[in-house]
Amino acid sequence: MKVAQTLLQQDLSHIALSVNSKTARDVEVALSKSVLNLDDFMALISPAATPYLENMATRAHTLTRQRFGNTMQLFVPLYLSNLCANECTYCGFTMSNKIKRTTLSINETLEEINAINTMGFSQVLLVTGEHESKVGMHYFEQVIDAIRDNVSYLMMEVQPLDCTEYEKLKTLGLDAVLVYQETYSPSYYSNYHTRGKKQDFMWRLEASDRLGQAGIDKIGIGALLGLGNWRVDSVMTALHAQTIQQHYWQSRVSIAFPRLRRCEGNSEVGSIDRNLNLPNERQLLQLICAHRIYNPYAELTLSTRESAKFRDGAMTLGITSMSAASQTQPGGYSKPTQALNQFDIDDNRTVSEVVNAIHANGLDTIWQDWLPFQLRDKSV
Numbered sequence: 001m002k003v004a005q006t007l008l009q010q011d012l013s014h015i016a017l018s019v020n021s022k023t024a025r026d027v028e029v030a031l032s033k034s035v036l037n038l039d040d041f042m043a044l045i046s047p048a049a050t051p052y053l054e055n056m057a058t059r060a061h062t063l064t065r066q067r068f069g070n071t072m073q074l075f076v077p078l079y080l081s082n083l084c085a086n087e088c089t090y091c092g093f094t095m096s097n098k099i100k101r102t103t104l105s106i107n108e109t110l111e112e113i114n115a116i117n118t119m120g121f122s123q124v125l126l127v128t129g130e131h132e133s134k135v136g137m138h139y140f141e142q143v144i145d146a147i148r149d150n151v152s153y154l155m156m157e158v159q160p161l162d163c164t165e166y167e168k169l170k171t172l173g174l175d176a177v178l179v180y181q182e183t184y185s186p187s188y189y190s191n192y193h194t195r196g197k198k199q200d201f202m203w204r205l206e207a208s209d210r211l212g213q214a215g216i217d218k219i220g221i222g223a224l225l226g227l228g229n230w231r232v233d234s235v236m237t238a239l240h241a242q243t244i245q246q247h248y249w250q251s252r253v254s255i256a257f258p259r260l261r262r263c264e265g266n267s268e269v270g271s272i273d274r275n276l277n278l279p280n281e282r283q284l285l286q287l288i289c290a291h292r293i294y295n296p297y298a299e300l301t302l303s304t305r306e307s308a309k310f311r312d313g314a315m316t317l318g319i320t321s322m323s324a325a326s327q328t329q330p331g332g333y334s335k336p337t338q339a340l341n342q343f344d345i346d347d348n349r350t351v352s353e354v355v356n357a358i359h360a361n362g363l364d365t366i367w368q369d370w371l372p373f374q375l376r377d378k379s380v
């Protein structure tokens with residue numbers, strides 16, 4: 001477990017001190033380099049880098065266009081189930097929340113895929129809560145088998161699985177897996193995850209090693225910004241991405257920047273002081289630019305959690321992949337309901353409105369950049 005071992009060796013208190021001690025000179029040194037080290041990344045996300053945001057944005061924009069061209073990948077999340085056997089105090093699907101629980105049948109999933117295809121999407125992210133006994137491998141296999149012909153790139157964000165399970169799903173057509181660590185601080189992690197298998201910090205941390213060993217095409221990582229010290233979690237995310245690239249170079253890496261959002265639910269869910277560690281929009285932009293400058297090859301993803309205005313600005317800097325017109329409850333595309341969302345969405349624009357904004361920024365929309373799974377073997 002090479003990636004997890006590297007992450008475990010880090011001293012988070014030392015990282016916090018290092019970031020906060022960075023000076024303007026450190027930022028200038030970082031910006032003068034063509035290849036940055038982790039210390040330089042710390043400088044770029046430090047308070048000392050705030051006056052350099054414009055320089056960072058210019059550099060991030062240039063690197064993104066060099067590596068990814070004038071393009072923006074578009075995908076959509078498909079929520080299959082809101083069943084969950086975990087207690088995560090920041091999430092609307094948390095086990096103790098008294099909400100109607102649903103898991104889509106195969107027919108209902110096909111209706112969702114049909115609605116999604118009609119919207120123009122063929123890159124799809126399957127999302128579930130984490131409920132192994134009711135929404136486990138058997139269900140995933142059935143769903144993938146049923147929808148694979150209508151999806152050009154298939155991603156998944158479900159409970160962490162073991163290596164053989166990832167290998168099995170890959171043979172069925174799974175391309176990418178997202179496992180967000182939420183926070184890299186074991187103590188913060190245990191505060192927020194109070195029941196269920198998700199309490200196992202190490203099982204989650206070792207997921208990228210299992211994904212790399214299984215040869216999954218893309219590994220998605222990220223921290224839920226606002227749970228812990230966002231700067232420390234971001235340094236760990238940057239190291240996480242780099243370490244995956246070093247050890248599992250066959251896999252691509254994508255980094256997401258979810259910020260904590262309000263969610264409905266019981267009083268427990270609403271009881272956390274969410275503003276304590278939350279980066280503001282300017283700091284989030286600084287973070288996106290820093291990741292791009294540090295790691296020109298990582299894909300950077302932004303969801304509809306953020307506002308339309310923010311997303312329109314970020315798409316010209318480092319972001320290479322976006323969701324649009326997302327529904328975060330099962331069945332939300334074919335049968336919009338009042339069911340509880342996992343979290344609040346801020347960019348509520350239609351697909352065509354998002355596409356127009358992307359074009360207005362001089363970018364092409366990429367709906368499919370791979371041959372559909374069923375055609376891949378025939379093409380070689």
Ligand code: SF4
Nearest residue numbers: 084088091093094129
């Ligand atoms: S964050 Fe995931 S695991 Fe935790 S309660 Fe929500 S759906 Fe379940």
